[in-house]
Amino acid sequence: MLAAILAATPLMGQSPNYGVGRSPTPEEIKSWDISIGPDGRELPPGEGRAVEGKEVYTRRCADCHGSEGQGGDQGEALVGGEGTLDTPKPVKTVGSYWPYATTLWDYINRAMPFDSPGSLTHKQVYALVAYLLYLNGIIEEEEVINAQTLPQVRMPNREGFVPDPRPDVGRTDQSQKN
Amino acid sequence: MKDRTAKDQPDSSKPSRRRFLKSGAVLAGVLGACADSGNVSDSGPRTLGDIPSPYGQRSTYEKSVRYTHLSDTPEAGPSRTPLQDSYGILTPSSLHFERHHSGVPTIDPSQHHLLIHGMVDRPLVFTMEEILRLPSVSRIHFIECSGNSGREWTTPEPTVQRTHGMLGCSEWTGVSLSLLLSEVGVQSEAKWIIAEGADGCKLHRSIPMEKAMDNIVIAYAQNGEAIRPEQGYPLRLVVPGWEGNTHVKWLRRIKAVDQPYMGREETSKYTDLMPDGKARQFTFVMEAKSVITFPSGRDKLPGPGFYEITGLAWSGRGLIKSVEISIDGGQSWQEAQFQEPRHPVALTRFRLPWRWEGQEVTLRSRCIDETGYVQPSREALIEARGLNTRYHYNGITAWRVSSDGSVQNAYA
Numbered sequence: 001m002l003a004a005i006l007a008a009t010p011l012m013g014q015s016p017n018y019g020v021g022r023s024p025t026p027e028e029i030k031s032w033d034i035s036i037g038p039d040g041r042e043l044p045p046g047e048g049r050a051v052e053g054k055e056v057y058t059r060r061c062a063d064c065h066g067s068e069g070q071g072g073d074q075g076e077a078l079v080g081g082e083g084t085l086d087t088p089k090p091v092k093t094v095g096s097y098w099p100y101a102t103t104l105w106d107y108i109n110r111a112m113p114f115d116s117p118g119s120l121t122h123k124q125v126y127a128l129v130a131y132l133l134y135l136n137g138i139i140e141e142e143e144v145i146n147a148q149t150l151p152q153v154r155m156p157n158r159e160g161f162v163p164d165p166r167p168d169v170g171r172t173d174q175s176q177k178n
Numbered sequence: 179m180k181d182r183t184a185k186d187q188p189d190s191s192k193p194s195r196r197r198f199l200k201s202g203a204v205l206a207g208v209l210g211a212c213a214d215s216g217n218v219s220d221s222g223p224r225t226l227g228d229i230p231s232p233y234g235q236r237s238t239y240e241k242s243v244r245y246t247h248l249s250d251t252p253e254a255g256p257s258r259t260p261l262q263d264s265y266g267i268l269t270p271s272s273l274h275f276e277r278h279h280s281g282v283p284t285i286d287p288s289q290h291h292l293l294i295h296g297m298v299d300r301p302l303v304f305t306m307e308e309i310l311r312l313p314s315v316s317r318i319h320f321i322e323c324s325g326n327s328g329r330e331w332t333t334p335e336p337t338v339q340r341t342h343g344m345l346g347c348s349e350w351t352g353v354s355l356s357l358l359l360s361e362v363g364v365q366s367e368a369k370w371i372i373a374e375g376a377d378g379c380k381l382h383r384s385i386p387m388e389k390a391m392d393n394i395v396i397a398y399a400q401n402g403e404a405i406r407p408e409q410g411y412p413l414r415l416v417v418p419g420w421e422g423n424t425h426v427k428w429l430r431r432i433k434a435v436d437q438p439y440m441g442r443e444e445t446s447k448y449t450d451l452m453p454d455g456k457a458r459q460f461t462f463v464m465e466a467k468s469v470i471t472f473p474s475g476r477d478k479l480p481g482p483g484f485y486e487i488t489g490l491a492w493s494g495r496g497l498i499k500s501v502e503i504s505i506d507g508g509q510s511w512q513e514a515q516f517q518e519p520r521h522p523v524a525l526t527r528f529r530l531p532w533r534w535e536g537q538e539v540t541l542r543s544r545c546i547d548e549t550g551y552v553q554p555s556r557e558a559l560i561e562a563r564g565l566n567t568r569y570h571y572n573g574i575t576a577w578r579v580s581s582d583g584s585v586q587n588a589y590a
Contacts, residue, residue, distance in 0.1 A: 018312055034374075110379060111379035
């Protein structure tokens, strides 16, 4: 019976087995697809520098994350912490912990400012990324951040992540082995 | 952002079980020791009751609620399931924990779409109406936030709602993700998917294609009705056994890609920093864990006598094979009984009849799953992973019952 149901020829653009869904237009996909991978291939046109980023940051971010990214009541620190990850008081920030600079672009673009996500222009996002990388001493003040330069930025903790080795504790029950 | 005063709402840790023990006429007879059952008389109402209603409410005598401790940015935060008041294995949808990163969006299902694209032969957009027409599956699974019990590493908390409440178990109904993926035709170079929500922050996670093709459900119903807004209405992922954050709510888009996209929620957060400064990443599976829900922190046993020790066990790797309980500080262990049937990757209820003689005791539970993995002690976990991670804690919990009947987290 299923075969009979499935045999009906689907309409153009519909799924082959159940005949549901429609093909999105390339423009639709473009407007939805905000994913930025580590190779940066989806990064949009535009560019920014720390000096422009500072201006946007002061207006849109500083209230929560502190005037220089040091953190505040409503937003975590975005700067500092290098050299603390193997100490009893690790400080995990964009500068000390994040392995990829592209993540910063992706996250600010989709999620910040917290109280008005998705409200920044691409140019503003590039500029904010440049400013936060500069504050963390990762790029120079004058460096231009764009779709070509951002994936090249090497984050200090790029090699800081390892795959899941578990089970690492939780002795295997002996009775199972018999 | 506007002023927001932090609100600390007391958790509902008055166990209903204890109320029963104090007032239950039937039980009082059995227990003997239990005082004052009051006078029993034929006191039923002699008036008409309420008429049938369109949507049910619980009795106004029931007060159990989720625990919320609101921060200055409460839209990024949790509420916790009142496990101390739980029965059986299912969590009522109304009491199921929440964890959001930018609040609960309001979504009109007639306007909601799911886009599947990327490395696929035929990108497609589905309406909710279309998804509801497809062959459906129903499964009982737990969901646990990987930050559940996160404070047990360093600063253990007083009640089971606060130690373990980012945990729930529901019957989820929806469509197999693999069905939709075969409709779009995943290309061979696609090794991961990115799942993205329609909430303010468009929360997204990278998930290996192998898992996507295995047993993930795109769910639209929870416990027999549409998923609630705070659980992802109208559509969410259920990723059996994996950390809660991967169960993307308000699902709007799936992109097939060749590599993980290293989003903020899989780099900055939900990674486990080890003492050597390296962090474990993509620590997806929630390992076997159990906890006694009665008696538990801040309960007060009214006096010596019979009690049923009960609790929950679960494993992201499958079925719970056994649960053992120690009432002597971990020296000896006895097998608890299960509520059957047990379901893989679901909460499993265990029970053990117990007579408390009134002395100080420490109660512990530990579980073993079908892979033979044994829930570790807190000490073993800290020994192996240090104290710099807040995630994936599954150590044994110890509740100390004092001679006055009060119960505390022995590690607090």
